[in-house]
Amino acid sequence: MSMDRSTSHEPLAPARIIVWDRLVRIFHWGLVLAVTFAAATGFLFPPNWLDIHVISGAFVGCLIVFRVVWGWIGSTYARFRSFPVSLALLRQHVADIAAGGGTRHLGHNQFGGLMVYGLLAILALLTITGIVTLGGVVKQGPLAFATSFATGQSARQIHEILAIVTLLMLAAHLAGVAFESWRSGENLVRAMITGRKAAPSGPVEPLATARPFLAAAILTMLAALVLTATIHLSDLPARGVPPVALDPTYAKECGSCHLAYPPSLAGAATWSAVMADLANHFGENASLDISTTTQLENWLQANSAEHWDTRAANAFRIANPADPQRITATASWVRLHQDVPDAVFKSAKVGGKSSCSACHRDAAIGRFDPQQISIPREARP
Ligand code: HEC
Ligand code: HEC
Numbered sequence: 527m528s529m530d531r532s533t534s535h536e537p538l539a540p541a542r543i544i545v546w547d548r549l550v551r552i553f554h555w556g557l558v559l560a561v562t563f564a565a566a567t568g569f570l571f572p573p574n575w576l577d578i579h580v581i582s583g584a585f586v587g588c589l590i591v592f593r594v595v596w597g598w599i600g601s602t603y604a605r606f607r608s609f610p611v612s613l614a615l616l617r618q619h620v621a622d623i624a625a626g627g628g629t630r631h632l633g634h635n636q637f638g639g640l641m642v643y644g645l646l647a648i649l650a651l652l653t654i655t656g657i658v659t660l661g662g663v664v665k666q667g668p669l670a671f672a673t674s675f676a677t678g679q680s681a682r683q684i685h686e687i688l689a690i691v692t693l694l695m696l697a698a699h700l701a702g703v704a705f706e707s708w709r710s711g712e713n714l715v716r717a718m719i720t721g722r723k724a725a726p727s728g729p730v731e732p733l734a735t736a737r738p739f740l741a742a743a744i745l746t747m748l749a750a751l752v753l754t755a756t757i758h759l760s761d762l763p764a765r766g767v768p769p770v771a772l773d774p775t776y777a778k779e780c781g782s783c784h785l786a787y788p789p790s791l792a793g794a795a796t797w798s799a800v801m802a803d804l805a806n807h808f809g810e811n812a813s814l815d816i817s818t819t820t821q822l823e824n825w826l827q828a829n830s831a832e833h834w835d836t837r838a839a840n841a842f843r844i845a846n847p848a849d850p851q852r853i854t855a856t857a858s859w860v861r862l863h864q865d866v867p868d869a870v871f872k873s874a875k876v877g878g879k880s881s882c883s884a885c886h887r888d889a890a891i892g893r894f895d896p897q898q899i900s901i902p903r904e905a906r907p
Contacts, residue, residue, distance in 0.1 A: 609639030766835020788892030
């Protein structure tokens with residue numbers, strides 16, 4: 527890169543100066559990594575990758591908080607003050623580009639700044655809606671104690687829309703970097719790796735001193751607070767997941783041929799239908815004496831899906847009128863398993879759709895966490 531520095535009055539001045547301090551660069555590439563993992567596990571991978579998805583999301587959240595703090599007390603070009611965004615400035619910037627040339631931006635230009643704020647905001651929203659989804663739909667994490675399934679589902683829809691918008695913004699970001707690199711003749715990707723850009727011929731903005739120790743102190747305090755809260759809140763019983771143990775008689779009588787289906791997996795109507803016809807139970811005679819039948823039916827009714835707010839309870843609550851005794855006949859069950867090939871269910875290792883515990887390691891306690899899904903290796907297509 528040609529420099530006209532040789533004729534300057536300060537021959538010892540560095541030709542390239544640090545624009546992006548080390549923490550900004552670590553933040554940037556850390557975010558690239560975390561968002562890539564979150565996007566891959568969210569869009570492409572099966573649900574049992576949820577833990578990796580949540581961990582990458584948590585990283586994104588931490589990085590966003592760091593960047594906001596660093597925007598106040600970081601080095602010059604890290605500070606939000608160094609890239610204010612306003613309509614007037616944007617208009618000016620567009621006019622500059624249109625005129626061919628324009629001011630050089632050592633830090634972020636107007637569009638770059640706008641993108642930084644936009645991405646920080648949308649990634650923060652993604653983190654928040656992610657935690658609400660985790661709490662309401664999966665009944666895990668710090669908000670599980672307070673979030674209903676319905677709220678979780680709404681958050682999930684917003685989360686999915688935000689994720690797509692984020693991908694579009696990232697595409698725009700890459701296009702902007704390519705365009706600006708071409709326009710300014712300065713490789714901006716390399717600048718984000720080395721942190722350096724060619725020193726301007728004119729005066730440089732006075733350097734703001736970064737305050738890494740203050741930042742570390744603030745972030746440590748925040749981390750301690752959030753971590754403590756997360757641990758304590760995650761320990762609270764999840765909303766809509768009452769601590770009901772399997773009735774021992776039920777476990778014995780209804781768990782001898784198949785999994786003793788947790789009562790939360792079917793609505794009261796399904797349980798009534800099953801208990802009313804035990805003598806003709808799917809080709810088996812499963813009849814019990816009247817008092818045991820009544821006792822079990824009462825217990826099932828008292829703990830049926832209507833009394834739970836898990837994903838499974840919400841999904842399987844509504845019986846299929848054509849086959850009211852089967853959980854596997856409900857529209858939701860069919861939809862949740864539409865990607866699982868029939869051959870997998872028919873394989874000897876699984877033993878049919880009704881063998882929930884062949885693929886759901888936590889089926890016996892009625893949780894059906896995505897992390898606990900594992901199709902037996904021999905049965906995999
Ligand atoms: C003698 C063996 C036997 C006993 C005991 C038994 N079942 Fe079953 N049950 C079956 C068979 C066989 C099926 C059909 C499984 C299949 O289609 O793969 C079935 C299916 C079911 C299903 C439907 C599962 C689906 O596909 O959605 C429910 C619900 C059910 N049983 C509840 C009960 C309850 C409640 C009890 C206790 C009162 C009980 N069963 C006792 C043999 C038994
Ligand atoms: C052959 C293996 C297999 C069997 C048997 C099976 N499932 Fe599943 N189930 C899966 C897979 C795989 C998924 C994830 C589907 C997806 O989202 O791609 C799933 C998803 C689910 C979910 C949603 C979990 C979540 O939050 O992501 C529920 C609830 C569920 N199954 C309940 C049941 C019940 C109840 C039974 C038994 C009546 C059952 N499953 C039997 C493989 C199985």
